[in-house]
Amino acid sequence: MLKRNKILQSFLEHKIIEEKYNISKDGLPQKVFDAQKSEEAIIKVIALIIDEKEKRLPTEDKQLYRTITQYLNEAAI
Amino acid sequence: MENLFRVWASRIPKYDEKFRDTLFKSRANKGTRDEDSVESLGKHFSRNYELYMYAFFLGLYRDLYVEIPKEATKVDFSHHIQYWGNKSSRGRESFSDLQEYMFVALIAKTDIDIIALEKDEIKVEKIVRQLLDTMEAYTNGGLIFLQEKGEENRHYHLVPDAFLKLILEAESK
Amino acid sequence: MIIKKIVIENFLCYYDIKEFVFADGLNIILGENGEGKTKFYEALVWLFNGNIRDLKSLISARKLNELEESTSFRVEVKVQVEQHETIKQVSRFFQFEKKDNDIHTYNYSLEGIKENAKGEREMVDGNGLLKEIFPSELRKYSMFKGESELNIFNETKSLKNLIDTFSFAKYYNKYTELISYSEKRISRDIDKESRRNKKQETEHQRLKTEIIIYEQDLKRYKSSLQIANSEKEKSEKGLNEIENNIENAEEIKIINNQIKEIEAKIQRAKSRIDENYTKALLDEKWILIHFEPVFKEYNIKVNSLSRKRRKLQSEYDREIGKRQQRQETVAEFVKEFVPLPIETPSKELMQEMLDEEVCKVCGREAPKGSEAYNYMMQKLEKLLKSLSKDEEEKEEPLYKHDYLKRLRSIQHSQESNLDFIKRINDLISERYEFNEGRKKEVKRYEKRLEASEADKIRILSESNQSENNLLNALNNFRAFGKTSKEATENITELTFKIKGLEEKINTKKAELDKIDRESSNKYLIKTREVIRDIATIFKDTEKRKFNEFLDILEEKSNRIFSEINVDAFTGIIKFKLNANKEVRIELQEANGQLFARPNQSLLTSKYLSILFAISELTKENNDESFPMIFDAPTSSFGETKTAQFFNLLNNTPGQKILLIKDFLVKDSANNLAIKEEFKKIRRDKAIWVKLERPFDEQKLHTINSQVIHL
Numbered sequence: 020m021l022k023r024n025k026i027l028q029s030f031l032e033h034k035i036i037e038e039k040y041n042i043s044k045d046g047l048p049q050k051v052f053d054a055q056k057s058e059e060a061i062i063k064v065i066a067l068i069i070d071e072k073e074k075r076l077p078t079e080d081k082q083l084y085r086t087i088t089q090y091l092n093e094a095a096i
Numbered sequence: 097m098e099n100l101f102r103v104w105a106s107r108i109p110k111y112d113e114k115f116r117d118t119l120f121k122s123r124a125n126k127g128t129r130d131e132d133s134v135e136s137l138g139k140h141f142s143r144n145y146e147l148y149m150y151a152f153f154l155g156l157y158r159d160l161y162v163e164i165p166k167e168a169t170k171v172d173f174s175h176h177i178q179y180w181g182n183k184s185s186r187g188r189e190s191f192s193d194l195q196e197y198m199f200v201a202l203i204a205k206t207d208i209d210i211i212a213l214e215k216d217e218i219k220v221e222k223i224v225r226q227l228l229d230t231m232e233a234y235t236n237g238g239l240i241f242l243q244e245k246g247e248e249n250r251h252y253h254l255v256p257d258a259f260l261k262l263i264l265e266a267e268s269k
Numbered sequence: 270m271i272i273k274k275i276v277i278e279n280f281l282c283y284y285d286i287k288e289f290v291f292a293d294g295l296n297i298i299l300g301e302n303g304e305g306k307t308k309f310y311e312a313l314v315w316l317f318n319g320n321i322r323d324l325k326s327l328i329s330a331r332k333l334n335e336l337e338e339s340t341s342f343r344v345e346v347k348v349q350v351e352q353h354e355t356i357k358q359v360s361r362f363f364q365f366e367k368k369d370n371d372i373h374t375y376n377y378s379l380e381g382i383k384e385n386a387k388g389e390r391e392m393v394d395g396n397g398l399l400k401e402i403f404p405s406e407l408r409k410y411s412m413f414k415g416e417s418e419l420n421i422f423n424e425t426k427s428l429k430n431l432i433d434t435f436s437f438a439k440y441y442n443k444y445t446e447l448i449s450y451s452e453k454r455i456s457r458d459i460d461k462e463s464r465r466n467k468k469q470e471t472e473h474q475r476l477k478t479e480i481i482i483y484e485q486d487l488k489r490y491k492s493s494l495q496i497a498n499s500e501k502e503k504s505e506k507g508l509n510e511i512e513n514n515i516e517n518a519e520e521i522k523i524i525n526n527q528i529k530e531i532e533a534k535i536q537r538a539k540s541r542i543d544e545n546y547t548k549a550l551l552d553e554k555w556i557l558i559h560f561e562p563v564f565k566e567y568n569i570k571v572n573s574l575s576r577k578r579r580k581l582q583s584e585y586d587r588e589i590g591k592r593q594q595r596q597e598t599v600a601e602f603v604k605e606f607v608p609l610p611i612e613t614p615s616k617e618l619m620q621e622m623l624d625e626e627v628c629k630v631c632g633r634e635a636p637k638g639s640e641a642y643n644y645m646m647q648k649l650e651k652l653l654k655s656l657s658k659d660e661e662e663k664e665e666p667l668y669k670h671d672y673l674k675r676l677r678s679i680q681h682s683q684e685s686n687l688d689f690i691k692r693i694n695d696l697i698s699e700r701y702e703f704n705e706g707r708k709k710e711v712k713r714y715e716k717r718l719e720a721s722e723a724d725k726i727r728i729l730s731e732s733n734q735s736e737n738n739l740l741n742a743l744n745n746f747r748a749f750g751k752t753s754k755e756a757t758e759n760i761t762e763l764t765f766k767i768k769g770l771e772e773k774i775n776t777k778k779a780e781l782d783k784i785d786r787e788s789s790n791k792y793l794i795k796t797r798e799v800i801r802d803i804a805t806i807f808k809d810t811e812k813r814k815f816n817e818f819l820d821i822l823e824e825k826s827n828r829i830f831s832e833i834n835v836d837a838f839t840g841i842i843k844f845k846l847n848a849n850k851e852v853r854i855e856l857q858e859a860n861g862q863l864f865a866r867p868n869q870s871l872l873t874s875k876y877l878s879i880l881f882a883i884s885e886l887t888k889e890n891n892d893e894s895f896p897m898i899f900d901a902p903t904s905s906f907g908e909t910k911t912a913q914f915f916n917l918l919n920n921t922p923g924q925k926i927l928l929i930k931d932f933l934v935k936d937s938a939n940n941l942a943i944k945e946e947f948k949k950i951r952r953d954k955a956i957w958v959k960l961e962r963p964f965d966e967q968k969l970h971t972i973n974s975q976v977i978h979l
Contacts, residue, residue, distance in 0.1 A: 026440065029814070033806040040802075061799055065806070072443055080450045087451060088458075091796035098670045101679070140547040149551065157559045181551070193686075196679060197557060203676065204567035210574050210676075211581065216669040256544035260697070263556060 023051045023073045030065050060094040101199050104224050105178035109231050110170035111148065115239045118246075120144055120173070140259055144173040145180040149194060150259060151238030152231060156201055157266035160237025163229070170232075198231065206230040270402055271924050272896050273356070274349040279329040279342055280315075281308045282960070284973040291926065294953035295918050298928045301941060303966075305958035305974030306928040310414055310900040316346040316361045317399065317408060324363055324374045330969035333372065341366035343376075350402050352893075358382040359399050406434045407895050410883045414900040416869060419876035428852040435886050436818035441811035448804040455797045459785050462793060476781045480774055487770045494763040501756035504749040510866060511729075511742045511749070524725045531718045536761070538710040543700065557686075558693040564683065571676045578673060579610060585667040611655055619649040722750070819844045819852065825882035826875075832917050833874040833910070840864050842875055854879070869905040877902065877914070884923060894923035901929060912950075919951050943979070955979040 031047045031054075040061055047062075048054040051073075054066030064087055071078040071086070078086075111120075141147040155161070164170060177198075181191025206226050212218045245252055245262070252258055272291050277283040282305050289298075289309070300306035315327070328344055336342070345362035363377035381398030382390050403411075410431065413419050422428055433439050460477075464470050512521045543549075550556040614622070614630065622628055623645055628635045635641035729743055785794060823844045830842055843855045856864040856875060867875070880897070888894040903911055911931065918925050932947040941959060957977040964971040 022440070026444075029441075029810050030806050033809060035802050035806055061802060064799065065803060068444065068447065068803075072447065077443070080447045083447060084451045084454050087800070088455065088793075088796050091799055092792040098672045099675045100672050101675060146551055150547075150556070153556045156563065191551060194551065194554060194556070196683065197560060200567045200679060200683065201560075201563045204563055204570055210672055211578060214578070214668040214670045214672055220672075257546040257701075260546035260550060260555070263550060263558065264697070266559060 023069055024049060026073070027051050027054055027066060027069055030069075031062065036061070060091060063094075064091060098220075100203075100220070100223065100227075101196065102178075103220055104199060104202070104227050105195060106176055107224065107228055108172045108174060108176055109148070109228050109235070110164070110172045111232065111239065112164045112236055113169040113171045115243065116171055119239055119242060120147060140253065143180075145175055145177075148173075148235060149180065149191070149198065150263075151242060152198060152235040153238070154241060154262060154266060155234035155236070155238030156205070157263065158237070158241065160241055161205075161230075161233045162237040162240060163233045164236050199227075201234075202227040202230050205234075270350050270352040270893060270895050272348060272350050272926070274347075275309075275313070276345070276347040276349075276360075277309070277312050278345040278347075278362075279332045280312050280327055280344055280346055281329060282972050282974040283308065283312070283976075284329045284331045287974070287976045289956060289976060290954075290978065291924070292954040293924050295915070295951070296924070296926045296954040296956070297950070297952050298926065298956045298958060299932055299943065299947075300928065300930060300958040301933050302930055304960045306930070307414070307900055308974065309958060310412075310898070310928060312346045313348075313412065313898065314414075316348060316359070317403065317405075317412075319361065319379070324377060325365070325372055328365055328372070329973075331971070331973055334970035336365075336367045336372075338367050338370070348402075352402055356384050357398060357402055359395055359402065361395070403895060406430070407887060410434075410880055410887075411895055412898045413880075413902060416873050416902055416904055419873060419880070419902060422854050422876065422879060428854070431883065432815065432818060432852065435822075435883065435890060436815060438811055438815040438818055441807065441814055444807045445811050448800070448807045451800050452804050455793065455800050459793050459797060463785050473781065473784055476777050476784070480777045480781070483770055483774045483777065487767060487774065490763050490767050490770065494760060494767065497756045497759040497763060501753055501760065504753040504756065506863070507745060507749040508753065509863060511746050520728050521725060524721050524728070528718060528721050528725075531714050531721065532757075535711055535714045535718070538707045538714065542704050542707045542711075544704055546700075549700070553696070554689070555693050555697060557690050558697075561687065561690055564687065564690075568680060571673070571680055575610070575673055575677065578668070582667055611652055616649070616652055619645060619652065623649065816846070819846065822879070822882055822886065825885055826878045829881045829917065829921075830874060830878035832920075833878060833914055834871070842878065870907070870910060873903060873905055874910075874914075881917075881921060885921075888923065896924035896926060898926045899928065902927075903929070915950055915952075 028047075028049065036042050036047070037044060040059060042059055042062070048057055048066075051066050051069050054062050055070060057063045057066065067090065068083065068087065071083050141150065177195060180195060206229075208223050208226050209218065210223070213220060213223055241262075271293050274291065275289040276286060277289070278286045298306060298309065324344075332342060341364050343362050343364045345360055347358060347360035347362075349356065349358045351357075359379065359381050361379045363374050365372055365374045367373075379395030379399070381393040381395040383393050383398060385391050409421070422431075460473075463473055512525075546555075609630075618629070622630075622635070623642070626634060626636050626642060628641050628645060633641065635645060726743065726746070729746060823842065826842045840856055840858045843857050845853045845855055854875075856867050856871070858864050864871075884894065884897055903914055906914060918927070932944045932950075934942055934944050936942055943957065947955075955978075957979055958974050959977060961973040961975050964973075
């Protein structure tokens, strides 16, 4: 569990999150579990990827790509 | 306002197909695989229309008015004059002034009947066609000149000011 | 994990059963050359890795000699460790017997024994247990034979291994892979969608082909650049070595700095040369240089057209006037000359002139009532009339269009550019002069460069090396110098080309994006943008983690390095990441320059420092430390340094097993004894391996290494 959250945090530290998406550092979720409920599509997708990739049996890239795009396409509407 | 310039600029002038492989493919850099042309020749003109404009002025100054032969196939590079040197797409200086100068030269050099046009006795299409004919004829003259220059000396273009010199020398002609 | 005991049976020089008992901390095994140190190390390697050679050749010669027909014995190496408060044991063994005067081996196996929760011993899979007690990727950084083997990091591959083993960066790799895949997929999906739009397909295809071609070129250039870079590196290293090798190295350094400076100046002067004359023809409008006569021609034409137009208009007006008995006044003053266009001067200006009773066109007074005043009045009236959309006018106008107006406005707007056109000649001359100036500058610097290089060769030749050496060095020096110079030029050119190509590719990609945006599903585009951003995040993060790891490793290594080399050397170990994402280790002097000729002792301490750093990292990462086993790692160390090294070993946590030949002395009767100094060495355990006397080196069956716990 610890590793998942550390990975999430290391991703969210990236300056794109603040500079391009205007998400302030204070509002960032600390846990993958919380991030999956975020209203920001980019955070939610990152959390989703971590969740899938850190499973005991990680989802395959092909399948995960489909999940990501499906979610993002819906979010874009 | 009735604007001949705008109508003319919305057109695409043509050139003799025989120059496509010999001049346009080698001088203007269009992603050809030929090592030599990309490396040394392509430096001179990065777009087809740049070579076209150059040949036009060259033909104009040297008074090389040579119509494209009737039997020749005319081709173009599907780029409207008004977009030539469009600033936004290139990060270089805009050519809109040069477009106007070309137009000025065409008006000066073409025997057109503006009065008849204003009286509606002839169509604007006809005038613009005449202007394009002049443009193509001077360009054709310029291209022939470049072609001959290349046949005379295959490496003339390898010095950086080759094309500038040709323009500077044109005055005495 | 701690090694408690190693038992060796009938293995090479170890006849019958020999036990080594170890403690946590520093264990020192002393041994004269050829008396069993290295065979002990080999026994461990065999235990961990298996087949090092043919089984028969492992059997103790003495045992073999004693072997009677139809008797059997075993060869075994067994390690007993304590890990997480559990005793575990792995042994590799086989049996051998003599039959019909021939030796047969059988029963070769690897066996594991582990205590279970109840403290009962049970058999487990030997391979599995081996992996559990001492993972092979860690063993690689824990066991070393001799100084030369320490050198594992000279291969970039083993450094990559190291990073994969210890760094967190590896956790991020799968994210980078996923997102790279997604990036490719979404672009492909968008492609497909775009291609559905027939009209744009050709353009799309053309752009894609162009991009592919450019990218192929780019790839080619990049690999050439890589080659050039490594050539440069190699030749510079060569140069460095030669220079450090001769006398007057200081002077050479000064000259090198001069050369560097001059080269930078040449570079700067070259970069200022702008010989893109063809581009200037268009971008800076030099091409207009002979345009003035053309422009005059245009003016004449437009003026005369304008005149003709007005003349025709006034004739027409007169015609109408006569016909309608109207506008006599107008007709009156149009008969003599072609008047100015009706809208010139403007309504406001006309009113102003009338108010002030002055004609501002000819600059004369026009008092009320004068002819001029009346003329102006009439002209104004006429203008007003023309402006007031005379609806009752039934006559059709002469002209349906006014194209001339725009031609006249071009005339006015370009008039001001005539000054510029007149100056073009000067501008061109200025550019030529400027470029010539820079070229002269380059020539001047190049002369100075030559002089400095000649100086350098002179100094090299004055150095008092043997003639042969010197000639060799000089030849190499020239060759390296030439290669380095050519490579530098290549690099400059390639970098320039690569930059240009990258710009082109970006432009093309932007054009492609534009088509995508226009033709493709908006949602997909938005999705792609997010995916691209996530890709940036993932890739950057992996790189960052990678660098963080290198930083930690560098910091730890240097701390240990300075402890081994107290006061002796002030340089530092640098982990360098090159463009191909490969790590290299460099030894730098305090001023940041490459330390060209480190001696063996310095190299050894460098490697040991890194190994200890790795050991520390292992402990931090795994919450467990593993023993480090070195066979004669410090033969090049002097006494002081060896002492410092032992000190360090004592002060770092974890188990160490060190095999050395120091501290032994032969007395007058050729008997071995341990030096007094050894007592001063702090250690947790000491063992002496020593051949049983007497023995005959030539007769292997007389050989038996004894293990003496001190």
